[in-house]
Amino acid sequence: MxxxxxxxxxxxxxxxxxxxxxxxxxxxxxxxxxxxxxxxxxxxVKINFVNDNNLIKLTSDYGSISNLYCSKFGPFIAIAFEFIASKQTPGFQDVISTNFSPYGQQSITGYEMSKNTAVNIVFKSKSIQFRNTLAVGEGIAISCVIPAFMDVL
Known part of the structure; x- marks a missing residue:
């Protein structure tokens, strides 16, 4: 020994x-x-970064989504995007629809670009909900990794 x-x-x-x-x-x-x-x-580990909506689709009636980057590795989805409100987004409102569903409700904090304050964001089944009101022209930057599954891939 x-x-x-x-x-x-x-x-x-x-x-x-x-x-x-x-x-x-x-x-x-x-x-x-x-x-x-x-x-x-x-x-x-396979990570395919894309900068279009081929992997993840986000749509909203409340504003525009730009600078979308996403990747999928295993059961996790990494996304980053910016959202600018074109009309007022009320608190606790499903603002963005998605083509993925998280494994359970996921909460993150987004960065509100116009006020330099935090915005609570909840990833729900097929939607993203803002817990803070955004006025017209206000925007948030979102970047996170969540355990989720794709509904279209």
Whole structure:
């Protein structure tokens, strides 16, 4: 049996050169660097970024949606877009319709561009609800990752 010393168990940041112990199916131990471990974990993750509405469709009668970026990886959807109100959006109103449904209701905080304040946003089944009133010309920037499923893919 090999002898070894544990110098410190203090918390430190993980570095690319840090090593982890792994074992194969026979129980043989070896080491792997964090950089190699990260590469192995990430190599099968497929993320297709698009800047149009082919992957995610958002529509609204309350304003315009622009700068839409989205990606889907596994059961998660990452979206980023800007919304500018063309008419007043009342609080607790479904403002945007979507072609995806979150796994359960998801709440995030959006950034209101005109007032520099936070806007609470709820992703519901097939819709996005604003919990704050936006006046004409006001807008919000939204960026988030939510667990969801696509209804059209």
């Amino acid at each position: 090999a002898n070894f010393t544990i110098n410190s168990l203090g918390t430190t940041a993980i570095k690319e050169t840090d090593n982890f112990i792994k074992s194969d199916t026979n129980g043989a131990l070896s080491k792997i660097s964090f950089a190699d471990l990260k590469n192995e974990v990430q190599k099968d």
